[in-house]
Amino acid sequence: SAVISQKPSRDICQRGTSLTIQCQVDSQVTMMFWYRQQPGQSLTLIATANQGSEATYESGFVIDKFPISRPNLTFSTLTVSNMSPEDSSIYLCSVDPQTYGYTFGSGTRLTVV
Amino acid sequence: AQTVTQSQPEMSVQEAETVTLSCTYDTSESNYYLFWYKQPPSRQMILVIRQEAYKQQNATENRFSVNFQKAAKSFSLKISDSQLGDTAMYFCAFTRLLGGTSYGKLTFGQGTILTVHP
Numbered sequence: 390s391a392v393i394s395q396k397p398s399r400d401i402c403q404r405g406t407s408l409t410i411q412c413q414v415d416s417q418v419t420m421m422f423w424y425r426q427q428p429g430q431s432l433t434l435i436a437t438a439n440q441g442s443e444a445t446y447e448s449g450f451v452i453d454k455f456p457i458s459r460p461n462l463t464f465s466t467l468t469v470s471n472m473s474p475e476d477s478s479i480y481l482c483s484v485d486p487q488t489y490g491y492t493f494g495s496g497t498r499l500t501v502v
Numbered sequence: 503a504q505t506v507t508q509s510q511p512e513m514s515v516q517e518a519e520t521v522t523l524s525c526t527y528d529t530s531e532s533n534y535y536l537f538w539y540k541q542p543p544s545r546q547m548i549l550v551i552r553q554e555a556y557k558q559q560n561a562t563e564n565r566f567s568v569n570f571q572k573a574a575k576s577f578s579l580k581i582s583d584s585q586l587g588d589t590a591m592y593f594c595a596f597t598r599l600l601g602g603t604s605y606g607k608l609t610f611g612q613g614t615i616l617t618v619h620p
Contacts, residue, residue, distance in 0.1 A: 422607055426545075431593060431610045479545055485605050490537055491597075493547035 391416050391484050395494030402472055402501050409468045410497045412482035417462035419485055423455070426479040426496075435480075438465050472501045504529045506596050508611035515584045516619050522569075523579045523614050525594030531555075533599040536570070536577045537608070542590040550592070553577065584618045591615050 392415040402408050412421065420439055424432040435455055436444040444457040459465045469476055482494040505528045515521035527536070538550040553561045553570045561568050565585075569578045581588055594611040 420605075431612050432547075432608075434607050434609075437607060481545075481547065483547075483608070490549035490552050491605075491608055492549075496545045496547075498545070 390490070391418060391492045393482060393484065393492055393494040395482055395497060397497055398495060399498040400500070402499065404473050404501055406472055407468055407470045408472065408499060409466050410480055410482070411466050412464070412494050414463045414484055419462070421459060421465045422483040422485075422491075423457060423465075423467045424481045424483065426481065428478070432481065435467070469499065472499075474501045477501045504531070504534075504596050504598070504609045506594050506609050506611040508592075508594055508614050510614045511612070512615045512617070514617045514619060515581075517584055517586060519584055520580060520582045521584055521616065523581075523592055523594075523616065525577045525579070525611055527575050527577065527594070527596050527611075529575070529596065529598070531598045535597050535599065535605070536568075537595040537597070538566070538568070538579045539593045539595060539610075540588075540590045541593065541613075542587075547593075551579070581616075586618050586620060589616060589618045 394413045396411050423435040426432045434447050435450045436446045438444045438457050438459040440459050440462050456468045477500050480497045483491050507526045534555045536553045540548045540550050551561050551563045551566050560570050565582045567580045591613045593613050595608045597608050598606045600606050
């Protein structure tokens, strides 16, 4: 299965600023997914990113707040813009199954102060 | 839309004993997959086991097995010979097959915190 490198692993940011999270995959994948996991909660899908097309956002998430780039089949970024304390969460990227199951990045723990 | 429900927020078990985590789901799809993921404090999502809806045989991976009841839309996880390293949050998840080998997004349940006591 694919191996995903996600950076940064954690960050503490000031409110009103932006943070860009990167996911690099060791093989070409069609779909990449971005999830948010609020403290003590389950994972909620933010958007699906296909290479060469605009990301598809889930209800409650908008491009202005969470812009996504997918420049090629092995890389994607998620930006959390104009952050507030409510954005403090773990953000995870994932790719579609190659052989058995979805593979996830190691997550980015974001704290907004 | 698909929904996944885990009705047990927390479970505990003694080391070496067996524990079963419950999951139910709702879908009108016919081609889908179900998964159990484990998330230890490191927050890494680790795939435990998966089940294809078209297979009647329950999936098994070493100490982990599922009881897949398609008509009842139930997908429980049994952990045998529990180990301290099994302590984690467990998520049940659903995805539908879009066509060919193309999968859709994962929909997760709320999670069950499992604690294994020595």
